[in-house]
Structures are given as structure tokens and as C-alpha cells.
Amino acid sequence: MRIHNTLTGHVEEFKPQREGQVAMYNCGPTVYKRQHIGNYRAFLMADLLRRALTYLGYEVTQIMNITDVGHLTEDDVADAQGEDKLQKEAARRNVDPWEIAREQERYFMEDLAVLRVPPAHGYPRATDHVAEMIEMIGQLIEKGHAYEVDGNVYFSIDSFPAYGRLSGNTMDKLNAGAGGRVEERTDKKSPHDFALWKRDEKHLMQWDSPWGKGYPGWHIECSAMAKKYLGETLDIHTGGPDNKFPHHECEIAQTESITGRPFVRYWVHCGWLEIGGGKMSKSKGELYTIPELTEMGYEGADIRLFLLRSHYRAPLPFDLELLDEAKTVRARLDNFVYHEMTERPDGTANPDLPKLLADTRRRFKEALEDDLNTSAALAALFELMHAVNKAQPGREDAERVVALVREFDEVFDVLSPPPQQDLDAEIQSLIEERDTARAERNFARADEIRDELAARGIELIDTDGGTRWKKS
RNA sequence: GGUGGCAUGGCCAAGUGGUAAGGCAAAGGAUUGCAAAUCCUUGAUCCCCGGUUCGAAUCCGGGUGCCACCUCCA
Structure with a gap:
């Protein structure tokens, strides 16, 4: 298996710490709004990675966090001015933030089910791990990596020289490129310092801490939960392209400052899902949620195939015509399995078939091993279908072909369930x-x-x- | 201003040194009572310029265009 590592910028040979075992952490949703299809690109990439690794014989432990507090609208400012997104939504709707968080978490799980994403091994919530976060913050202060000012605790960027390795936004570059965009004056020692703990009397979610009442900053939750569930060094950590900076930089800084060991061996980020020539995001108008798409007649499997047809790292344009195309392709696959290869007549075994199947499996596998080249993997499948349709196999050969297609579908999971056979x-x-x-x-x-x-x-x-x- | 990325036929999309996978759409044909599906046939020298090389979409240099991050965002 070879995978692109954001940390080095290269496709590298994947070697987990423990032979055959993979500890994978996925940055999960912030549960304040319904996730849209752009968000799901990152989650489906995580699913693909897990399925591909499993297909290739690895045993994967997958943990995905649920961010239900502390994700600020102004992470960069990262002082008491920033608003918690959940809090903001709660105020807007005049309801309890906990209620929103649980509601949105439920929606998220529903969407994942529609998208045929099997559950991770754990979905830890930030709010269930405040104690672990407080412990880490305390350790950071002890080691001189963080400081408290009036009930707020900040991570001191200057104490972690490697900051910026992941995104290229190293401190000297950040300072050089400041260009008037970092203008605020706060109680922080450096404008790039970020909040670990925040004091805000108006905040609806409050916890006691050694620094008074308050709530945790966004970045610390992933450090705390990843460490708790997967250990000090993860094999894989995934996220959307926007997570690279600052979120993942901050995670690295926090964790490595405490453990002194590499936090993550392979950082994997997907590309943007673009709409109308730009990225799809919550702050712009046109975005689609899963229920909106299913109401329009698309199935989760259509969305899966749409997303899996191109490389996970490339920017992917989204529009309904491309979703229609995925639907068409899926119909062709279904037709092949449930029509062309079904109720075949008896026939003699084709002597060329075993080689065709073996070659196809090898191509499929090699494509996945090559940084999840799903386009190439699908091409192998299409060429198999074509060759088999041409050969018009007998029943037993057809069954062998279908078995292979189903094997591939363990990774893609886009085949429809068998059609009903009962009619009134x-x-x-x-x-x-x-x-x-x-x-x-x-x-x-x-x-x-x-x-x-x-x-x-x-x-x-x-x-x-x-x-x-x-x-x- | 700093950082990262992208540019392949109508559309989507693989391919990172040896004569351009695959998919969708389109057209013609076979088959079919008509359909559907299936099969056959048809399309690109890879943004531009220069360089390295026996040979480049693929490497180097210079352009041009587009996207994103440095605010919230997967």
C-alpha cells in the first residue's frame, strides 16, 4: 500500500507501527448544522481508506470524533472574542446547545447509514472528554508550552519550532506573509497562539477547570481523544483539506509537545468538492444535504459512486448531471450482475476465464494499493464486464465473475440489493x-x-x- | 503579501520518461415485432513558450488561467 502523506508531500509506502494493524483517526463533524455532501467527501474518503486497507488484509481500528463544543467562528483570533459555533446556532434557534448537538449527531449517523458507511469503532464526543483535555492542558502549562491569562489558556507557538511543517505555513512564513491580515491585539504573547481553554461567562456550556469555569478550545479535543483511544502515535489521521491549517498543525503541536513523539505517521487529506467553480461550504449558498439528494431520487450508492469515481485528492466538481452519470453507471453494474450474469444457460467453462479474473483482481488491487486509485480500479471492473459480456459465459463461469464483482463491491459498496422477485x-x-x-x-x-x-x-x-x- | 494545489477529447477521469486506461454523452451498424440490455465501429499529441533527452502529457525554466488555505468551513 502506498499513500500520499501531507506531511512530506509525497506518496509513500505505508507501514503501520504494528504489522498488519492500523490505528486510524478521522476528523469528524462539528454537530451544529446538517452536514452537506462536501463534508461527506472527507468521511467517505475515510470509509474508502478503511475498506481498502481491510480488503488488503489490514486490521483497522477507526475512531471518529464528534465535535460538540468549542469550535470557534474565529479560530485564528482564538481569544474570548470568538464565538462557539454551536453556541451561536443555539442562540439563533433559542434552544439548548446540547439539544442541537445530539440532534445533529443523530442526523449525521442517519446520513452515514444512507451512504452505506459502516460505523467506526468509536465516535467519541468532545464534551465527554473535557477531563482528558484539562489534563493535557495542564501538562502543556507545566512543560512551558502554554500559559494562562485571565482564565484563558493559550498554546505558545514559539515553544514549538516545528509548527507549520504540515501546511507549509511555518512561523517565519506566517510572519512574512502577515500582510495586514493579522491585526488584532489581544492578551496573547504571539498573534498565532491558539486557545486551549476559554473563559466566557455567557457560554452555555461550562466546565470547572484549574483556570476557572470555561470551555475547551477546538483543537485540543482531537489530541486528547486520539491519545486516549489510539495511543500517542497514530498510523493515519484524516481530514478535509481545510483541516490542514490550522487545526492539524495545532494538534501536532499540542500532542508532540507532551509526548515528544511523532503524533501521526501518515496525514491523509481529501480534495475539495467544488460547485460552480469554487468550493462547497456552509458559508455559501449552494450545497446539498443527503436528505435533499435522496428526495431528488438519488440513492446513497449513487453519491458513493460519484465520489469514488475520481481520485480522493483531486478537486472534484459537483453537479447533478455528474450525479446522474453515477446513477447510470450504477444501473449498468446492477444490470450486469442481476441481468446479464443471471439465469445463464449451462455451458462449458471458458479456459481463458481464470486468467481474466486473476488479472482483473490484480489490477484492482494494485490500483487501490497505489494511493487509492479508484478510477483505475473501476476501469479494471468495466473492462472485465465488457470482456465477459462479449464471451457470453455459461452459468458456472458467470457465477465466478459475479463473485469477483461482489468482492470488489466490498470496497466500493455500490451494488443495489437483489431485486425483489415477488409480484402480485x-x-x-x-x-x-x-x-x-x-x-x-x-x-x-x-x-x-x-x-x-x-x-x-x-x-x-x-x-x-x-x-x-x-x-x- | 505568504502557503498549498490544479490545467488531458463535448463532459467526467486515469496515466509522472517510451508511441494517450476507463466512464458518460453523441453518431453509424448488428440484434430486437417494438423496447431494454448487449456486441461492433467512430474521437484528443495532453494550457502556451523554451530547454534536457534517442524519446516528455510525464523532468527543468519561464509564462497564462483557475481553485483553495492564511476568517468559518470536510
Whole structure:
């Protein structure tokens, strides 16, 4: 397995700390608003990574955090001026922030289910780990990496020279490029210092701490929970492109200042999902949530395939036509498995088939091993389908082919469930009537019945072996 | 101003030194009572200029265009 590591900027050979075992942490959602499809690109990448690693024989432990406090609207300012996003939404809707957090967390899980994302091994909430955060903050102060000013605790950037290694925004660069954008004056020693603990009497979520009542800053939660559930050094840490800076820089600074060991071996970030030539984000208008898309008739699997068809790191344009295309492709896959390869006649085994299957599996695997090259993996699958359709296999060969397609689908998970085979008696008799009409060459009546069933969502397919149908 | 990234046929998209995967769309053909599906056929010298090389979409230099981060954001 080779994977692109943001830390080095290169695709590297992946070697977990423990042979065959992977400790993976995914930056999860901030539960103050419904996540949109752009957010889900990052979560589906995490899912892909987990599935691919599992397919390749690794045992993966996956932890994804739920941010339910402390994510500020002004992380850079990172003093008491910044607003907690959850708090802001709570004030807007005039409801308890806890209520919003739990509601949005529930929606998130619902969306993941629609997207066929199997649950991670844990979804720790920030608010359940304030004690761990306080402990880490205390350690940072002890070691001289953090300082308290009037109930606020800041991480001192100057105490961590490696700051900026991940994003390229090193301190000298940040200072050089300040260009008037860092203008605020605060109680911080350096404008780039970020908050670990914040005092704010008006905040609705308050915890006791050695520095008085307050609540934790955003970045510290990931350091605390990653350490608790996966240890001091993670094999993989994922996130969206926006997490690189400052969030992940801050995580590195906090954790490594305490442990003195590398925090993460491989940083993996996805590319932006773009809409209208720009990124899709909550602060702009046009974004789609999962329920909005399903109401429009798209299935989770359509969205999966749309996202998995291109490389996870490339910027990906989003529009409904591309989603339609994914739907078309998926229909072709379904058709192959449930129609072309089903009810095949008996036949002799094709001597070339074993090699075709082995080559296809090798190509598929090698593509995944090459920094999750899903485009190439899918190309292998399409070429297999083409070759098999051409060869018109007998039943046993067809079953072998389908088994391989299903094996690939453990990674992609885009096949529809098997079509229902039960039909009510009325429809059944209409189909029989049509068969009779066709036999009598009464095509007018036959087409009439076809149209009628189509209106009821039943699509008829005439084959040599008789009339088949499927729900359209 | 600083940082990171992108530029491949109508659209989407692989490919990082050896004569451009795959998908969607489109067109023609085979098959079909009509359909659907399937099969056959048809398309790009890879943003521009210069360089390195026997050979570059792929490396180097210089341009141009676009996106993002340095505010909230996956």
C-alpha cells in the first residue's frame, strides 16, 4: 500500500507501527448544522481508506470524533472574542446547545447509514472528554508550552519550532506573509497562539477547570481523544483539506509537545468538492444535504459512486448531471450482475476465464494499493464486464465473475440489493397476457400492457428465456 | 503579501520518461415485432513558450488561467 502523506508531500509506502494493524483517526463533524455532501467527501474518503486497507488484509481500528463544543467562528483570533459555533446556532434557534448537538449527531449517523458507511469503532464526543483535555492542558502549562491569562489558556507557538511543517505555513512564513491580515491585539504573547481553554461567562456550556469555569478550545479535543483511544502515535489521521491549517498543525503541536513523539505517521487529506467553480461550504449558498439528494431520487450508492469515481485528492466538481452519470453507471453494474450474469444457460467453462479474473483482481488491487486509485480500479471492473459480456459465459463461469464483482463491491459498496422477485397476481397475469398477445403477434395489446406496467414502475425485458421484469 | 494545489477529447477521469486506461454523452451498424440490455465501429499529441533527452502529457525554466488555505468551513 502506498499513500500520499501531507506531511512530506509525497506518496509513500505505508507501514503501520504494528504489522498488519492500523490505528486510524478521522476528523469528524462539528454537530451544529446538517452536514452537506462536501463534508461527506472527507468521511467517505475515510470509509474508502478503511475498506481498502481491510480488503488488503489490514486490521483497522477507526475512531471518529464528534465535535460538540468549542469550535470557534474565529479560530485564528482564538481569544474570548470568538464565538462557539454551536453556541451561536443555539442562540439563533433559542434552544439548548446540547439539544442541537445530539440532534445533529443523530442526523449525521442517519446520513452515514444512507451512504452505506459502516460505523467506526468509536465516535467519541468532545464534551465527554473535557477531563482528558484539562489534563493535557495542564501538562502543556507545566512543560512551558502554554500559559494562562485571565482564565484563558493559550498554546505558545514559539515553544514549538516545528509548527507549520504540515501546511507549509511555518512561523517565519506566517510572519512574512502577515500582510495586514493579522491585526488584532489581544492578551496573547504571539498573534498565532491558539486557545486551549476559554473563559466566557455567557457560554452555555461550562466546565470547572484549574483556570476557572470555561470551555475547551477546538483543537485540543482531537489530541486528547486520539491519545486516549489510539495511543500517542497514530498510523493515519484524516481530514478535509481545510483541516490542514490550522487545526492539524495545532494538534501536532499540542500532542508532540507532551509526548515528544511523532503524533501521526501518515496525514491523509481529501480534495475539495467544488460547485460552480469554487468550493462547497456552509458559508455559501449552494450545497446539498443527503436528505435533499435522496428526495431528488438519488440513492446513497449513487453519491458513493460519484465520489469514488475520481481520485480522493483531486478537486472534484459537483453537479447533478455528474450525479446522474453515477446513477447510470450504477444501473449498468446492477444490470450486469442481476441481468446479464443471471439465469445463464449451462455451458462449458471458458479456459481463458481464470486468467481474466486473476488479472482483473490484480489490477484492482494494485490500483487501490497505489494511493487509492479508484478510477483505475473501476476501469479494471468495466473492462472485465465488457470482456465477459462479449464471451457470453455459461452459468458456472458467470457465477465466478459475479463473485469477483461482489468482492470488489466490498470496497466500493455500490451494488443495489437483489431485486425483489415477488409480484402480485394481477401484474403477473398482465405479463402472461402480454406474452400471449406477443405470441399471437398482437403487438398493439402487448405494448399497451408494457406501458401500463411501466406506469406502475415495472419495466419489462424480453429475452430468449422469457419475459423478465425489474422495478424501474 | 505568504502557503498549498490544479490545467488531458463535448463532459467526467486515469496515466509522472517510451508511441494517450476507463466512464458518460453523441453518431453509424448488428440484434430486437417494438423496447431494454448487449456486441461492433467512430474521437484528443495532453494550457502556451523554451530547454534536457534517442524519446516528455510525464523532468527543468519561464509564462497564462483557475481553485483553495492564511476568517468559518470536510
